[in-house]
Amino acid sequence: MRLWLVAREYDTRQTVTLTYASVDGERSYTRQASIELLQRNPVTAGIDREKAETERVEDAEIRERYAAEAERMAAGHDPDDEV
Numbered sequence: 001m002r003l004w005l006v007a008r009e010y011d012t013r014q015t016v017t018l019t020y021a022s023v024d025g026e027r028s029y030t031r032q033a034s035i036e037l038l039q040r041n042p043v044t045a046g047i048d049r050e051k052a053e054t055e056r057v058e059d060a061e062i063r064e065r066y067a068a069e070a071e072r073m074a075a076g077h078d079p080d081d082e083v
Helices: 035-040 060-076
Strands: 002-010 015-021 027-034 046-048
Touching (some): 002 027
16 A cells, blocks of 8 residues: 655654555554664655555544645655655
């Protein structure tokens, strides 16, 4: 399933948490990577993951936010665009 970048959070350990979600906001996938790794492998607007690798978004407010951001990313970017 195609997922779109909806959130990027930095922490004090030089780690970035990336959250991707489906355009309906129902499913999400989160991964962490070091800033150093992301400099070598840039973040893309979209990724493909199997449904079993994703999690259901239970909170309605978060689901709506993810859906809005995923729709915005999908409308403005190709999946392989670096963002």
